[in-house]
Amino acid sequence: MSANLELENVTVQFGGLRAVGDLTFAVKPGELLGLIGPNGAGKTTVFNLITGVYQPTAGGIRFNGVRVPGHKPHQITRMGIARTFQNIRLFGSMSVFDNVRSAMLMHIKHGITHSLLRARAFRDEEKLLAAEVHDLLGIFNLESMAEEPCKCLSYGDQRRLEIVRALATKPKLLLLDEPAAGMNPTEKEELMNLIQFIKEKFNISVMLVEHDMTVVMGICQRIVVLEYGIKIAEGTPDEIQKDPKVIAAYLGTE
Numbered sequence: 001m002s003a004n005l006e007l008e009n010v011t012v013q014f015g016g017l018r019a020v021g022d023l024t025f026a027v028k029p030g031e032l033l034g035l036i037g038p039n040g041a042g043k044t045t046v047f048n049l050i051t052g053v054y055q056p057t058a059g060g061i062r063f064n065g066v067r068v069p070g071h072k073p074h075q076i077t078r079m080g081i082a083r084t085f086q087n088i089r090l091f092g093s094m095s096v097f098d099n100v101r102s103a104m105l106m107h108i109k110h111g112i113t114h115s116l117l118r119a120r121a122f123r124d125e126e127k128l129l130a131a132e133v134h135d136l137l138g139i140f141n142l143e144s145m146a147e148e149p150c151k152c153l154s155y156g157d158q159r160r161l162e163i164v165r166a167l168a169t170k171p172k173l174l175l176l177d178e179p180a181a182g183m184n185p186t187e188k189e190e191l192m193n194l195i196q197f198i199k200e201k202f203n204i205s206v207m208l209v210e211h212d213m214t215v216v217m218g219i220c221q222r223i224v225v226l227e228y229g230i231k232i233a234e235g236t237p238d239e240i241q242k243d244p245k246v247i248a249a250y251l252g253t254e
């Protein structure tokens with residue numbers, strides 16, 4: 001099932017700095033929503049609020065009706081929210097396979113004590129797990145590199161692997177933080193296709209933070225625009241591109 005995320009009047013204050021102020025928006029089931037704004041507008045902070053890295057000073061966040069604040073990041077991952085980061089965060093010397101396997105372990109039912117008591121159940125799950133990892137790597141054309149240390153992969157492949165790692169936790173909502181950073185035009189084109197493919201294939205909602213306007217305007221169904229932590233606009237890519245507030249605050253600074 002796809003996801004429904006609601007932020008209602010969310011504020012977060014860091015000492016004297018209000019990084020996000022009174023922010024309300026929703027990501028609907030199956031939607032691809034863009035979150036844009038100039039540097040320091042509060043986009044990554046919003047991801048950190050949704051994933052439990054920060055707690056809101058005020059306001060509410062609900063995911064499929066369940067309150068998010070108060071839960072730890074790994075509990076929120078289990079609720080079905082996965083993310084990638086601005087800077088690639090893979091285990092460089094671990095193999096591609098093990099990077100994806102470690103993310104998928106989130107879903108192993110049996111703990112160590114249980115495994116000792118029921119070695120067979122553990123072995124069965126390990127086999128299932130390995131098969132699922134290979135399936136995922138196959139879908140994303142990374143199967144032939146499964147045993148390579150992931151630091152040997154090209155930059156584009158590492159970015160793709162990060163997305164695969166996030167998908168391995170079986171999310172209903174995927175948060176992508178600047179996935180096109182450092183990519184050339186061909187890689188960006190491939191990334192746009194990949195994001196749309198993922199959304200359809202896995203029937204998930206996607207939230208995209210991205211500075212590249214070709215990518216944002218090309219694939220997002222709706223866009224929320226932040227400036228100094230405040231929402232200044234929300235609408236379709238067409239509406240956003242014509243919005244005078246957005247042009248002044250954001251596109252005007254390009």
Ligand SMILES: Nc1ncnc2c1ncn2[C@@H]1O[C@H](COP(=O)(O)OP(=O)(O)OP(=O)(O)O)[C@@H](O)[C@H]1O
Binds near residue numbers: 037044
């Ligand atoms: N833990 C923190 N403590 C203090 N200030 C913070 C913290 N996290 C973020 N900020 C501040 O909040 C503001 C928003 O930062 P954030 O990283 O969310 O912006 P952004 O829109 O993602 O920027 P960019 O596009 O450059 O990545 C900035 O002024 C930042 O310095």
